[in-house]
Amino acid sequence: MTSSPSPSDASSAIEELLSAYHDLNPQSVEELHEEPSPLEFMRFVAQNKPFVLRKGASSWAACRRWNCEYLSEAMRGQSVKVALTPMGNADSVLALPDGAQCFIKPFEKEELFEEALAHIRSQSSDPSYKGPVRYAQTQNDNLRDEYASISPDVPSSVPFARIALQKDPENVNMWIGNSHTTTALHHDPYHNIYAQILGGKHFVLLPPIEAPCINEKTLPAATYRPRNSTAPENAQDLVVQFDDPPDTAPFACWDPDNPSVNTTAFSHLSRPVRVTLAEGDMLYLPALWYHKVSLSCSEEGICCSVNQFYDMDFSGPFWPMSGFVRSIGLSAIGEKQKKEPHNE
Amino acid sequence: MTSSPSPSDASSAIEELLSAYHDLNPQSVEELHEEPSPLEFMRFVAQNKPFVLRKGASSWAACRRWNCEYLSEAMRGQSVKVALTPMGNADSVLALPDGAQCFIKPFEKEELFEEALAHIRSQSSDPSYKGPVRYAQTQNDNLRDEYASISPDVPSSVPFARIALQKDPENVNMWIGNSHTTTALHHDPYHNIYAQILGGKHFVLLPPIEAPCINEKTLPAATYRPRNSTAPENAQDLVVQFDDPPDTAPFACWDPDNPSVNTTAFSHLSRPVRVTLAEGDMLYLPALWYHKVSLSCSEEGICCSVNQFYDMDFSGPFWPMSGFVRSIGLSAIGEKQKKEPHNE
Numbered sequence: 001m002t003s004s005p006s007p008s009d010a011s012s013a014i015e016e017l018l019s020a021y022h023d024l025n026p027q028s029v030e031e032l033h034e035e036p037s038p039l040e041f042m043r044f045v046a047q048n049k050p051f052v053l054r055k056g057a058s059s060w061a062a063c064r065r066w067n068c069e070y071l072s073e074a075m076r077g078q079s080v081k082v083a084l085t086p087m088g089n090a091d092s093v094l095a096l097p098d099g100a101q102c103f104i105k106p107f108e109k110e111e112l113f114e115e116a117l118a119h120i121r122s123q124s125s126d127p128s129y130k131g132p133v134r135y136a137q138t139q140n141d142n143l144r145d146e147y148a149s150i151s152p153d154v155p156s157s158v159p160f161a162r163i164a165l166q167k168d169p170e171n172v173n174m175w176i177g178n179s180h181t182t183t184a185l186h187h188d189p190y191h192n193i194y195a196q197i198l199g200g201k202h203f204v205l206l207p208p209i210e211a212p213c214i215n216e217k218t219l220p221a222a223t224y225r226p227r228n229s230t231a232p233e234n235a236q237d238l239v240v241q242f243d244d245p246p247d248t249a250p251f252a253c254w255d256p257d258n259p260s261v262n263t264t265a266f267s268h269l270s271r272p273v274r275v276t277l278a279e280g281d282m283l284y285l286p287a288l289w290y291h292k293v294s295l296s297c298s299e300e301g302i303c304c305s306v307n308q309f310y311d312m313d314f315s316g317p318f319w320p321m322s323g324f325v326r327s328i329g330l331s332a333i334g335e336k337q338k339k340e341p342h343n344e
Numbered sequence: 345m346t347s348s349p350s351p352s353d354a355s356s357a358i359e360e361l362l363s364a365y366h367d368l369n370p371q372s373v374e375e376l377h378e379e380p381s382p383l384e385f386m387r388f389v390a391q392n393k394p395f396v397l398r399k400g401a402s403s404w405a406a407c408r409r410w411n412c413e414y415l416s417e418a419m420r421g422q423s424v425k426v427a428l429t430p431m432g433n434a435d436s437v438l439a440l441p442d443g444a445q446c447f448i449k450p451f452e453k454e455e456l457f458e459e460a461l462a463h464i465r466s467q468s469s470d471p472s473y474k475g476p477v478r479y480a481q482t483q484n485d486n487l488r489d490e491y492a493s494i495s496p497d498v499p500s501s502v503p504f505a506r507i508a509l510q511k512d513p514e515n516v517n518m519w520i521g522n523s524h525t526t527t528a529l530h531h532d533p534y535h536n537i538y539a540q541i542l543g544g545k546h547f548v549l550l551p552p553i554e555a556p557c558i559n560e561k562t563l564p565a566a567t568y569r570p571r572n573s574t575a576p577e578n579a580q581d582l583v584v585q586f587d588d589p590p591d592t593a594p595f596a597c598w599d600p601d602n603p604s605v606n607t608t609a610f611s612h613l614s615r616p617v618r619v620t621l622a623e624g625d626m627l628y629l630p631a632l633w634y635h636k637v638s639l640s641c642s643e644e645g646i647c648c649s650v651n652q653f654y655d656m657d658f659s660g661p662f663w664p665m666s667g668f669v670r671s672i673g674l675s676a677i678g679e680k681q682k683k684e685p686h687n688e
Binding site for chain 2 (some may be wrong): 009010012013014016017020021024025026038039042043045046047048049163164207208209313314315316317318319320321322323324325327328331
């Protein structure tokens, strides 16, 4: 009863999908200057459409109070988990000397907050800094845990999102780093409300239907480990160690900022949209949007953001259809499919 | 760069799509007993999820006033367009004596409203009735046109839908027929708000992701024409005439009420949901849901409904992804793809 879709059938269908989507959707992120109502927000959710709300977080105590002195004072004596990498490349694809690729995770280290902050600032201001790149970003609800002493400076939810989605955030995260870090292209099964507190963040965004463009590959998983000590002094003290027992992770190998390498047959049809968050700005990033994020620093040499992850609704057609586009895309690029982890 | 998805790849992806969807979605239509707010309605829109609002239209003047006497009086002397078919099979697949299939459209005839109504009632009550089946259902905004004299009995919009969707209905339609008519499985690119006024309607519903189950084929188009006169007295006076110039239409050949014939490899994975509207009930049928509709009569021998079509939003991923599922499904069942008309 079934017949094989020819390569041209599947490729044409993917090309048609991408062009139909781009014909019907804006090539930029909509800018709001007033908070949406829950109904207005729900329209963005229904369309899986991002927006930036300029100055949307500017009334938060975090935006009014936070600076290096305040944070150090409030967090004095407390330790936090910090991601250490040689090149600011946490959770990304790494090309190995033998030409192979792996999915590399950072070395995670508990440090006194004020020490981590000093390292981050020092790298921003001191050209002779040789240490690893540090990014405090555990994405495990750390604001309400490690940073509990300053979490009252951030509203426990964003009302328009909480009312529309009928839930509190599943996860509230603090992100402190500097301009040496870049977060590689990935996506999350959450509605993401992202607020910029200090410095700036620069997003490159791809809609979920662009799964066939991003060259997802299942890569061996590895982690940076310090060569000798548990406290690597220099970036080159961090070495790649394959996970034991061996593990794999599916990850995007195409970089929209270097679009001519690691391509699929569909990468040239991607239309990345770019948006920069300044201090006080808020981004709504809908579930499953791919995002690559780079950082720029405040005058004090740090970049600080807070985000809230709200569970997405897996009912309706969007989740299974997104998985279908990914599956057909992987077949079309000849990549054997592995189950996507629920949260990557 | 591309490689052919094997038949098993494409078929597995379709099977996975259908089972993921069904695992995550209810197997029945949600029943509301209170009108949703615009925000609550927007959540149904976002999930492309139908609901029935019991007694949702019962306060309408149409529900309080309409009966055969009132309608005849209000419409006296006015003519309306009526669809005539031998078997109540307007806009459906017809098997021809030679085994081929065609897409058959009704003979459309202008008649005095009271005459059309008399025919419809007579067929309901008189076993010796031999005339064609009549269904007043032009779906061209007829309530605000042919039935303008009674259209004030229906609200010009349904507030929760108008506010959420930010638009008035594109189309408001009157449907008057009897239990001899069945509308074959099809879908529309509109949000459909359907209100039952007299008699009952019985819906079989399939979500848009079930496109690979419905056995869509591109069929030659034909129309019933009266054999001799312009006023066929008997059902058998209507004969099939292929359209000239020849035309085709894509149409569902699988019938969820006769599920073992005209199947695709995926039809057995369909999970049709059924819902019956009684007088005063309202159905929200989201855009692109397949629906088959049969009718039952009031005591007076007629079935009367009103529906409002609201334009769907073609932006976001839903419209292009639905087209993608249809394309890959057509390839997998070996059916050559034709462009789907924007409104069928």
